[in-house]
Amino acid sequence: xxxxxxxxxxxxxxxxxxxxxxxxxxxxxxxxxxxxxxxxxxxxxxxxxxxxxxxxxxxxxxxxxxxxxxxxxxxxxxxxxxxxxxxxxxxxxxxxxxxxxxxxxxxxxxxxxxxxxxxxxxxxxxxxxxxxxxxxxxxxxxxxxxxxxxxxxxxxxxxxxxxxxxxxxxxxxxxxxxxxxxxxxxxxxxxxxxxxxxxxxxxxxxxxxxxxxxxxxxxxxxxxxxxxxxxxxxxxxxxxxxxxxxxxxxxxxxxxxxxxxxxxxxxxxxxxxxxxxxxxxxxxxxxxxxxxxxxxxxxxxxxxxxxxxxxxxxx
Amino acid sequence: xxxxxxxxxxxxxxxxxxxxxxxxxxxxxxxxxxxxxxxxxxxxxxxxxxxxxxxxxxxxxxxxxxxxxxxxxxxxxxxxxxxxxxxxxxxxxxxxxxxxxxxxxxxxxxxxxxxxxxxxxxxxxxxxxxxxxxxxxxxxxxxxxxxxxxxxxxxxxxxxxxxxxxxxxxxxxxxxxxxxxxxxxxxxxxxxxxxxxxxxxxxxxxxxxxxxxxxxxxxxxxxxxxxxxxxxxxxxxxxxxxxxxxxxxxxxxxxxxxxxxxxxxxxxxxxxxxxxxxxxxxxxxxxxxxxxxxxxxxxxxxxxxxxxxxxxxxxxxxxxxxxxxxxxxxxxxxxxxxxxxxxxxxxxxxxxxxxxxxxxxxxxxxxxxxxxxxxxxxxxxxxxxxxxxxxxxxxxxxxxxxxxxxxxxxxxxxxxxxxxxxxxxxxxxxxxxxxxxxxxxxxxxxxxxxxxxxxxxxxxxxxxxxxxxxxxxxxxxxxxxxxxxxxxxxxxxxxxxxxxxxxxxxxxxxxxxxxxxxxxxx
Numbered sequence: 001x002x003x004x005x006x007x008x009x010x011x012x013x014x015x016x017x018x019x020x021x022x023x024x025x026x027x028x029x030x031x032x033x034x035x036x037x038x039x040x041x042x043x044x045x046x047x048x049x050x051x052x053x054x055x056x057x058x059x060x061x062x063x064x065x066x067x068x069x070x071x072x073x074x075x076x077x078x079x080x081x082x083x084x085x086x087x088x089x090x091x092x093x094x095x096x097x098x099x100x101x102x103x104x105x106x107x108x109x110x111x112x113x114x115x116x117x118x119x120x121x122x123x124x125x126x127x128x129x130x131x132x133x134x135x136x137x138x139x140x141x142x143x144x145x146x147x148x149x150x151x152x153x154x155x156x157x158x159x160x161x162x163x164x165x166x167x168x169x170x171x172x173x174x175x176x177x178x179x180x181x182x183x184x185x186x187x188x189x190x191x192x193x194x195x196x197x198x199x200x201x202x203x204x205x206x207x208x209x210x211x212x213x214x215x216x217x218x219x220x221x222x223x224x225x226x227x228x229x230x231x232x233x234x235x236x237x238x239x240x241x242x243x244x245x246x247x248x249x250x251x252x253x254x255x256x257x258x259x260x261x262x263x264x265x266x267x268x269x270x271x272x273x274x275x276x277x278x279x280x281x282x283x284x285x286x287x288x289x290x291x292x293x294x295x296x297x298x299x300x301x302x303x304x305x306x307x308x309x310x311x312x313x314x315x
Numbered sequence: 316x317x318x319x320x321x322x323x324x325x326x327x328x329x330x331x332x333x334x335x336x337x338x339x340x341x342x343x344x345x346x347x348x349x350x351x352x353x354x355x356x357x358x359x360x361x362x363x364x365x366x367x368x369x370x371x372x373x374x375x376x377x378x379x380x381x382x383x384x385x386x387x388x389x390x391x392x393x394x395x396x397x398x399x400x401x402x403x404x405x406x407x408x409x410x411x412x413x414x415x416x417x418x419x420x421x422x423x424x425x426x427x428x429x430x431x432x433x434x435x436x437x438x439x440x441x442x443x444x445x446x447x448x449x450x451x452x453x454x455x456x457x458x459x460x461x462x463x464x465x466x467x468x469x470x471x472x473x474x475x476x477x478x479x480x481x482x483x484x485x486x487x488x489x490x491x492x493x494x495x496x497x498x499x500x501x502x503x504x505x506x507x508x509x510x511x512x513x514x515x516x517x518x519x520x521x522x523x524x525x526x527x528x529x530x531x532x533x534x535x536x537x538x539x540x541x542x543x544x545x546x547x548x549x550x551x552x553x554x555x556x557x558x559x560x561x562x563x564x565x566x567x568x569x570x571x572x573x574x575x576x577x578x579x580x581x582x583x584x585x586x587x588x589x590x591x592x593x594x595x596x597x598x599x600x601x602x603x604x605x606x607x608x609x610x611x612x613x614x615x616x617x618x619x620x621x622x623x624x625x626x627x628x629x630x631x632x633x634x635x636x637x638x639x640x641x642x643x644x645x646x647x648x649x650x651x652x653x654x655x656x657x658x659x660x661x662x663x664x665x666x667x668x669x670x671x672x673x674x675x676x677x678x679x680x681x682x683x684x685x686x687x688x689x690x691x692x693x694x695x696x697x698x699x700x701x702x703x704x705x706x707x708x709x710x711x712x713x714x715x716x717x718x719x720x721x722x723x724x725x726x727x728x729x730x731x732x733x734x735x736x737x738x739x740x741x742x743x744x745x746x747x748x749x750x751x752x753x754x755x756x757x758x759x760x761x762x763x764x765x766x767x768x769x770x771x772x773x774x775x776x777x778x779x780x781x782x783x784x785x786x787x788x789x790x791x792x793x794x795x796x797x798x799x800x801x802x803x804x805x806x807x808x809x810x811x812x813x814x815x816x817x818x819x820x821x822x823x824x825x826x827x828x829x830x831x832x833x834x835x836x837x
């Protein structure tokens with residue numbers, strides 16, 4: 001098949017559209033995690049935040065009939081779970097990996113439990129009101145870019161704007177400076193009268209809000225229903241993307257598009273009856289995670305104070 | 316040069332004649348421990364006032380009170396005659412106090428201007444104008460005759476330059492009182508000289524300086540008055556031109572100073588046919604593949620102490636690791652009594668009589684949460700001395716520890732005390748004792764007295780000298796030049812991964828040595 005014809009065909013358009021649709025939840029979660037990690041706080045709870053938000057978004061959207069309210073519920077849920085994580089890991093402080101994993105496990109059981117109570121169903125909800133794609137006239141017909149960017153829901157634009165805002169915040173604002181200082185040399189920030197722990201707390205909440213958007217995207221845009229454990233490890237993939245993208249907004253954007261591409265490819269391959277067992281195709285995004293981390297993860301220099309607790313007077 | 320404090324003749328224009336800063340009976344308690352016990356001292360305008368004391372004497376606590384990092388339980392602080400209480404760092408900065416910490420409070424990944432803008436309201440609430448801050452910094456630095464590049468990344472600056480950034484940062488934030496905590500601990504002799512000159516020129520322009528140090532020579536060179544602290548109390552304040560060194564030293568350590576360890580003469584035995592411990596053309600690379608040691612050759616004879624002088628970060632760590640067997644060299648050989656031990660493991664080297672005292676007692680030297688007895692037995696725990704057929708002889712471990720505690724004067728509650736709860740000096744004594752008590756035939760010792768009080772320094776130096784006198788070959792790696800000079804028979808200077816010069820102790824010239832340490836061969 002001629003490659004150009006394929007690109008402009010319905011199949012090709014579907015492929016690029018799917019690439020973005022699959023990339024965005026990862027992008028949202030990973031961009032949020034940039035705030036946390038650059039401030040020195042590790043957010044291992046992304047998976048749990050996304051899953052909880054996917055559920056609350058679906059339930060609220062179904063109950064009110066408003067997907068926008070559903071989206072808001074998702075964000076609030078993400079922030080709430082992040083606050084729980086922040087209380088334990090920043091204020092108390094407990095080990096961030098242990099607490100994060102605990103939250104993720106809690107979310108798997110907790111969402112299933114709540115979901116069955118509220119929906120009287122098992123497995124998946126019936127379709128809930130979702131956020132539809134809104135094609136932009138003319139632009140949508142540009143090859144590749146059209147389906148990738150201009151035939152998408154507004155959440156995609158929120159995600160892309162989030163990338164730009166994150167870049168501006170980190171590079172040009174006072175808070176971004178403080179964030180980076182807290183992650184690299186917390187005692188220096190403290191010696192200037194700035195609160196390291198408050199900064200990390202807020203950074204985790206921001207991370208939770210982004211993860212909440214990502215989770216809501218799954219149940220409102222990617223599919224208009226909640227499915228038990230529907231994140232299926234996307235929170236962990238987002239952490240891999242964060243590292244692959246060197247904790248920079250643009251790097252994370254590229255890395256998540258790469259994963260979206262891989263995921264879209266395996267979906268396409270399943271439909272095309274390649275003869276490869278679908279279980280192997282399903283593995284592609286996860287194999288991609290392991291391979292990219294093994295290849296690129298080594299060269300990354302972490303923020304010097306990543307994962308450490310800051311307590312004044314401990315030299 | 317020094318002016319009597321009783322007549323503060325150098326009052327800055329416009330200020331009152333009284334002290335610019337005064338601490339009155341400031342007391343700080345941490346639980347049971349009284350870190351500062353009614354400490355009083357005052358600072359005249361334009362004065363350099365030194366605070367002298369051993370580690371743990373309360374200097375740092377006092378400084379943290381002034382920085383607004385901790386609040387005193389009792390007592391008052393007056394700035395320009397007004398009682399002030401510093402609830403936060405911001406209060407302290409607002410009162411015109413600028414702190415230069417021993418471990419710099421600069422974020423290495425940020426530029427100079429970004430570091431100064433951090434948390435600074437006047438730089439812009441939301442978007443800091445680092446370009447403007449940079450211009451103003453440069454102007455300020457020029458005014459004081461310092462060179463400074465505001466757009467440089469801090470990690471690219473030398474230690475001396477970083478310290479200059481810290482001082483300019485404090486001045487930019489409006490400090491008229493500078494407090495420097497052990498500012499020379501990390502500097503080369505040349506950098507120290509230019510720091511002292513900088514401080515003098517700052518005081519001429521009205522800045523007052525509190526200079527915390529335990530080096531009498533520097534205090535003499537720069538300060539007007541000195542206050543001595545011991546066990547959290549002020550022993551007294553003296554004008555430096557009216558007090559002898561011996562008086563200050565005994566005030567600091569609470570008894571008459573022991574005669575300083577005389578510099579050693581060359582070993583009576585002439586050069587042995589086979590050196591005890593030697594490295595030949597060894598190289599090492601860091602994780603990114605850059606050479607950190609390049610073709611280093613050294614040898615040390617039985618009974619000899621070879622001092623490796625140099626500023627931190629010039630390959631000392633890697634050299635010690637190669638000698639002890641923690642790191643494989645990328646090139647070259649390590650020899651013990653002529654045998655090639657390059658491939659020998661750490662345990663094999665210990666078995667052959669090589670002992671090693673690592674530079675960082677808390678991270679690599681000791682296991683802080685284990686007891687003194689357990690740490691002392693650590694290296695030889697598998698030998699017949701401490702275990703039989705794999706089971707530990709606890710009684711032997713304990714008896715060994717009790718013996719060492721009394722022989723090496725380790726101040727503790729007993730062999731079962733956790734090493735974490737010991738003072739730095741006593742932790743170091745445990746580490747030194749573990750190596751020395753095995754009567755090794757060769758010893759590699761790194762930074763043996765870093766952050767250790769004077770009493771312990773004396774004890775540790777005595778142990779090293781005694782060991783050499785018994786025929787042990789010692790390689791002493793230290794960034795403290797005084798220590799190298801006091802103990803070594805020969806001195807090699809390590810700079811940027813190569814040995815750039817070697818001297819006999821008897822003929823070495825201090826100035827040349829200092830220049831070598833900064834990479835200049837004369």
